[in-house]
Each structure stands twice: as structure tokens, then as C-alpha cells.
Amino acid sequence: MASVELHNIHKAYGALPVIHDVSLAIGDGEFIALVGPSGCGKSTLLRMIAGLEEITDGDVSIGGQVVNALTPRERNIAMVFQSYALYPHMTVAQNMGFNLKLSGETKQVIEQRVNEAARMLDLTKLLDRKPAQLSGGQRQRVAMGRAVVRNPAVFLFDEPLSNLDAKLRVQMRSEIKALHQKVQTTSIYVTHDQIEAMTLADRIVVLNQGKIEQQGTPIELYRRPANLFVAGFIGSPAMNFLDGVADGVDGSPAVRLKDGTQVRIASARKVKPGQNVKIGLRPEHLSLTGDGSALTGQTLLVEPTGAQTHVLFELAGEQVTAVVDGEAPVRYGEQLKVTVNADQVYVFDSGSGLAL
Structure with missing residues (x-):
């Protein structure tokens, strides 16, 4: 050796x-x-x-x-x-x-x-x-x-x-x-x-x-x-990315997406109000039952894999993948509501691509 x-x-x-x-x-x-x-x-x-x-x-x-x-x-x-x-x-x-x-x-x-x-x-x-x-x-x-x-x-x-x-x-x-x-x-x-x-x-x-x-x-x-780059390469299915602007909601840091949806982020994220950012959401962190920011969009594709189901839905003009329980009653064309915890929302600077 x-x-x-x-x-x-x-x-x-x-x-x-x-x-x-x-x-x-x-x-x-x-x-x-x-x-x-x-x-x-x-x-x-x-x-x-x-x-x-x-x-x-x-x-x-x-x-x-x-x-x-x-x-x-x-x-x-x-x-x-x-x-x-x-x-x-x-x-x-x-x-x-x-x-x-x-x-x-x-x-x-x-x-x-x-x-x-x-x-x-x-x-x-x-x-x-x-x-x-x-x-x-x-x-x-x-x-x-x-x-x-x-x-x-x-x-x-x-x-x-x-x-x-x-x-x-x-x-x-x-x-x-x-x-x-x-x-x-x-x-x-x-x-x-x-x-x-x-x-x-x-x-x-x-x-x-x-x-x-x-x-x-x-x-x-x-x-x-x-x-x-690393965020999008590591993880399967790949991380979802959405454009937004650093904002606040009820005194807590958040990111406002293109359609006005507010996504809370952890206070440890080093963002400035009005900063253009991208948020990253791992498909496995999007939950049908958990607490956190609510995200709603129309279901575009449902792919059962057995223990899990991969769901493609529209959010703020982008296609987003969620991984949910295989027995969850998710159907094509219906509205899908998921939540994400603030600690599981990744934030990146839009210009440099660096994690914040």
C-alpha cells in the first residue's frame, strides 16, 4: 500500500x-x-x-x-x-x-x-x-x-x-x-x-x-x-433549483419565488434582502405530511418505483421532482401540496453559484 x-x-x-x-x-x-x-x-x-x-x-x-x-x-x-x-x-x-x-x-x-x-x-x-x-x-x-x-x-x-x-x-x-x-x-x-x-x-x-x-x-x-454544480451532481434524483429573491416573512428569512411563493430558509444562510438567489430542494426533502413552507403545483408525471413514487409537478414556472411514499394517493393532473423544512432549503448566489 x-x-x-x-x-x-x-x-x-x-x-x-x-x-x-x-x-x-x-x-x-x-x-x-x-x-x-x-x-x-x-x-x-x-x-x-x-x-x-x-x-x-x-x-x-x-x-x-x-x-x-x-x-x-x-x-x-x-x-x-x-x-x-x-x-x-x-x-x-x-x-x-x-x-x-x-x-x-x-x-x-x-x-x-x-x-x-x-x-x-x-x-x-x-x-x-x-x-x-x-x-x-x-x-x-x-x-x-x-x-x-x-x-x-x-x-x-x-x-x-x-x-x-x-x-x-x-x-x-x-x-x-x-x-x-x-x-x-x-x-x-x-x-x-x-x-x-x-x-x-x-x-x-x-x-x-x-x-x-x-x-x-x-x-x-x-x-x-x-x-x-456539486449540489446538482450529488444526489439522486437530482436537486431541484428555483430562482428567487431574498426576502422575509413574519420576521424570518425567506426567499420569494417568481410566482410569489415564500419559502422559509434557515437563519444561518448568509443572504441580504433583495439578493438574487437560487434555492435548492432535494426531492426526498419534499414531504406530503411535514411542517414548513407549503409548495403547491399541478402534477405533471407520476412514476411509481415500489417503496417510493417520484412525482414531477410545476412550481413557480419550473418542473420540480418530489420523492414521496409509494402508497401516497398522488394522481396526474391534480394539485400536489408538499412542505419543506427551512433547514433543508439550500441557498446559492445567482451570480457566483456559491452556497450561502
């Missing part, structure tokens, strides 16, 4: 900059998720750590050693890709042990490490099979096993679950989590799926246009987003 540090990393393709002065410290044994929309630079950053992309400026350190000039093999990292990249003519055991064979390890050592990784990943009964005889989830476990046998200092995952169906993704998430808990190897995981990041990572780093917007534990980013 080893710590990983990025010092003022820049990356440009010719005159086009894609990574802007990124610095990040990843502790020994920590599981970090790099998240952000497509094109934000997260895979490029991972490939620079791996040595697959040249760094334009800055340093990458692994275990306290600057590795800019080292090859990927010399960095003692193992990478799991979106594609399984298994050799079709080799068995599972041969695929898992191939890198060890290239490194000159003895047959005894290779067999021991392959069997140990196979037990960890429930592949023991599949060791004699070829990749064509495996399911997608089994192939991804083999790809993970190939990384595990090397006992690397750092695991790098580049959207490893994006090729799997929804059920398999949930299963493989659990297996990656269990793997990290067993081996405690420093892990950096790239994904555009914030649910994967929330469930897997000790800490999430949110990237946007080659810069770090915010980093913190999953619950920190969920409860205290630094700006509009």
Missing part, C-alpha cells in the same frame, strides 16, 4: 488545456472516487497517475516517490478498465497469472497467488474456463483478480462497471467494496455515476472542466455542497 499525491498537475493537448492545477493527497489505504460529467478530466487524471498519459506540468508521487519518469510497470499500480481486456485463448487462471509470469515469478508463487485471489473473488470453480464461457460479471471479477494477484501499491479503476446491466452493477459494487475492506489497498475509482461514488468511496472528489469543485466524504458533499 502507498499514499498518492498530486502536486499542481496540469495537462494540455497542444494549446488545449484539460487539467488545471490539480493538487490532491490520497492517504495510504484510502478509497477515493473521482466523479464528474463526461469530459471533465477524471479519466485523464487517472491515466496520468498510471503513467499512460504524459504530465504537462506538476508531479505525481506514489509512496513518497515522484514517479513522473517511471513506466506504468515501475509504479507498482494495477488498473481495472471498463473493458475486461482478457486473453480469449487463456483460461481464467492463465489470465490472472499472466503478468506474474512475465515478471518471472515461479509457477508455485503464481499458483498460490491466483488461488488466493480466486477464493477472495469467488472464482475458484471457474479457473479452468475460457472468457467466452463467463458472464459479464464473472469476466470483470477475473479482471479484478488479475490486478489483485500483483499485490500492487495502488488500484486504479476506470469506470469498471459501465458495461454491466443494472443488477450486475449493484452486485459488483458490493464485491469491489468487500475487496477493498479485505486488502485495504489504496484505491482511486473513476466514475460518472455518483451512486457508485457514494456507496464505495471514503472520499469523493468532484471534477468539472479539469478543476476540483469540492472534495469530502459522501455525506459531507450531500449535506454541504459548496456550489450549484
Whole structure:
């Protein structure tokens, strides 16, 4: 295991900059998720750590050693890709042990490490099979096993679950989590799926246009987003945003929406009367039975999901999503009335996008 540090990393393709002065410290044994929309630079950053992309400026350190000039093999990292990249003519055991064979390890050592990784990943009964005889989830476990046998200092995952169906993704998430808990190897995981990041990572780093917007534990980013971008990216369904003006009602701070609706906000929000703001409402914070500001609008769409129902309704000229109890009597075309507690109303400056 080893710590990983990025010092003022820049990356440009010719005159086009894609990574802007990124610095990040990843502790020994920590599981970090790099998240952000497509094109934000997260895979490029991972490939620079791996040595697959040249760094334009800055340093990458692994275990306290600057590795800019080292090859990927010399960095003692193992990478799991979106594609399984298994050799079709080799068995599972041969695929898992191939890198060890290239490194000159003895047959005894290779067999021991392959069997140990196979037990960890429930592949023991599949060791004699070829990749064509495996399911997608089994192939991804083999790809993970190939990384595990090397006992690397750092695991790098580049959207490893994006090729799997929804059920398999949930299963493989659990297996990656269990793997990290067993081996405690420093892990950096790239994904555009914030649910994967929330469930897997000790800490999430949110990237946007080659810069770090915010980093913190999953619950920190969920409860205290630094700006509009992070607030809209973390949480599923996504946070609702509505334009308004800072106001007051009955002596308490509030935001007046376009249609005149007053939404109370916590007194801790640093707003000035008349300030143009955006409020953020998480769908799961909109309640049919709770206390707080009342919000009313016409129901546009009802999506039952079982235990919960997602309801799209109109509020102040915008479409807003609420997550309510699955048995709630909500119907298309009817008026929907929900409430939101002042402490659960997020407020952002309209100009800068920063949380207030």
C-alpha cells in the first residue's frame, strides 16, 4: 500500500488545456472516487497517475516517490478498465497469472497467488474456463483478480462497471467494496455515476472542466455542497433549483419565488434582502405530511418505483421532482401540496453559484 499525491498537475493537448492545477493527497489505504460529467478530466487524471498519459506540468508521487519518469510497470499500480481486456485463448487462471509470469515469478508463487485471489473473488470453480464461457460479471471479477494477484501499491479503476446491466452493477459494487475492506489497498475509482461514488468511496472528489469543485466524504458533499454544480451532481434524483429573491416573512428569512411563493430558509444562510438567489430542494426533502413552507403545483408525471413514487409537478414556472411514499394517493393532473423544512432549503448566489 502507498499514499498518492498530486502536486499542481496540469495537462494540455497542444494549446488545449484539460487539467488545471490539480493538487490532491490520497492517504495510504484510502478509497477515493473521482466523479464528474463526461469530459471533465477524471479519466485523464487517472491515466496520468498510471503513467499512460504524459504530465504537462506538476508531479505525481506514489509512496513518497515522484514517479513522473517511471513506466506504468515501475509504479507498482494495477488498473481495472471498463473493458475486461482478457486473453480469449487463456483460461481464467492463465489470465490472472499472466503478468506474474512475465515478471518471472515461479509457477508455485503464481499458483498460490491466483488461488488466493480466486477464493477472495469467488472464482475458484471457474479457473479452468475460457472468457467466452463467463458472464459479464464473472469476466470483470477475473479482471479484478488479475490486478489483485500483483499485490500492487495502488488500484486504479476506470469506470469498471459501465458495461454491466443494472443488477450486475449493484452486485459488483458490493464485491469491489468487500475487496477493498479485505486488502485495504489504496484505491482511486473513476466514475460518472455518483451512486457508485457514494456507496464505495471514503472520499469523493468532484471534477468539472479539469478543476476540483469540492472534495469530502459522501455525506459531507450531500449535506454541504459548496456550489450549484456539486449540489446538482450529488444526489439522486437530482436537486431541484428555483430562482428567487431574498426576502422575509413574519420576521424570518425567506426567499420569494417568481410566482410569489415564500419559502422559509434557515437563519444561518448568509443572504441580504433583495439578493438574487437560487434555492435548492432535494426531492426526498419534499414531504406530503411535514411542517414548513407549503409548495403547491399541478402534477405533471407520476412514476411509481415500489417503496417510493417520484412525482414531477410545476412550481413557480419550473418542473420540480418530489420523492414521496409509494402508497401516497398522488394522481396526474391534480394539485400536489408538499412542505419543506427551512433547514433543508439550500441557498446559492445567482451570480457566483456559491452556497450561502
